[in-house]
C-alpha cells in the first residue's frame with residue numbers, strides 16, 4: 511500500500527517534499543519508494559526507501575513491490591525526444607505487473623497523453639500545463655493565480671470524500687451540510703469519473719458520488 | 731490596456747491559446763502583443779500583434795507600448811543557465827518603463843523567485859511547480875488532480891470579484907448570497923494581498939476585500 515516514484519532525481523525530490531508536507535498537514539501517511547538507475551540522491555528525505563535499478567525493467571519494478579503498491583508516479587527523465595517514450599514503457603510494464611495500480615504520468619509533450627492513457631495510465635499531465643493555464647487565468651481574473659497557488663500549496667486543500675452521509679440531498683443542501691460538518695466548502699461532485707464543478711442547486715447526490723471539498727487546514 | 735507576452739515561441743503560443751480560450755469563455759477581451767527576436771511564428775493566432783526585437787532592450791519594450799500595457803507575462807527562453815537571468819533583466823527594464831504594470835514571471839528555477847520579486851515582478855511561479863504539487867495532492871486525495879485540471883481548463887473558472895455588494899455580511903451569509911446572485915461558490919476572500927480560503931463563518935466581508943469564486947461557465 512505504498513507509492514512508487516520514478517523519474518529524474520531533482521523532480522522526484524521536489525515531488526517527495528510536496529508529498530511529505532501534505533502528509534504532515536493531512537495526517538494521512540503513505541510509504542514512499544523511489545526507484546532510479548542513478549546513485550541514491552544525498553538529499554533524498556529519510557524514510558523514503560530507495561531502489562537502485564533501471565525502472566523500465568519488470569525486474570526492477572518487482573523489487574519495488576509494484577505488485578503491492580497503491581500508486582505509481584512517473585516523472586520525466588531525459589531529453590524531450592526520449593523522456594515520454596521511457597514513461598510509456600514504464601506505464602506498460604507497471605500495468606502488466608499490477609492491474610489495479612493507480613498510475614499518474616507527467617509528460618514533456620501534452621500530445622503524448624493519449625498514448626500514455628491508452629497504455630494504461632490513469633492520469634497524464636504535461637509539465638507546465640497547469641502553470642500556463644493558471645497564468646492565463648491570472649490575466650483575465652487577477653488574483654486567481656495566487657488563489658490557485660494558495661489552494662495547492664498553502665494551508666488549504668482540495669479533498670475528495672465519500673458522499674454516503676449526503677446521498678439524497680440536493681447540491682444546495684449538501685453545500686450547507688458540508689460547511690457545518692466538515693468546516694469545508696463543497697465545490698463539486700465526482701460522478702462516474704466526471705467532475706461537475708458548481709452544478710445546479712437541484713442536482714441530487716447519488717450513491718457512488720464523491721464530493722470535492724475545499725478546506726482550510728488551520729480550521730479543523 | 732493590453733497584455734504583452736515575452737518568451738520562447740512554443741510556450742508563448744500555448745499561453746496565448748489558453749488566454750484566447752478563456753477570453754471566449756468569459757467574454758472579457760484584452761489585446762495581446764507578443765515580442766520576440768525570432769521571426770513571427772507561423773502558428774501565432776491572428777489578432778495577436780507581433781513585435782520583432784530583443785525583449786531585454788528598453789527600445790523594444792517601448793515599441794510594444796509597455797508604458798501603456800496593463801500586464802506583462804514573461805515566459806522562460808533559453809537553457810536553465812540563462813533563462814531566469816534574462817527574465818530578471820526583462821522585469822527590471824519593464825518596471826523602469828511602467829511602475830504600475832502587472833508583471834507575472836514564469837521561472838525555470840523556483841529559487842530565483844525571490845530575486846525576480848525583489849526586482850519588481852508581482853508574481854513569480856516556477857514551471858512545473860503547480861504540476862508537482864497537484865500530483866502530490868492526487869496521491870493523498872485521489873481525484874483532486876482531475877478536479878484542479880477541470881477547474882483550470884474545463885468549463886469552470888476561479889474568478890476574483892469586487893465585494894462591494896457583500897460588505898458587512900458574514901462569510902456564511904455571503905456564501906449563500908453568492909450562490910444565489912452569481913450561481914457560483916464563494917471559496918475565500920482576498921484581503922490585503924492575502925488569500926483566506928474557507929475562513930470562519932463569522933469573518934465579516936470588509937470594503938476593499940475581493941471575493942474568490944468558483945463558477946461553472948455552462949450555468950450562466
Ligand SMILES: [Ca+2]
Pocket residue numbers: 661662663664665666667
Ligand atoms: Ca496544500
Ligand SMILES: [Ca+2]
Pocket residue numbers: 881882883884885886887
Ligand atoms: Ca477554464
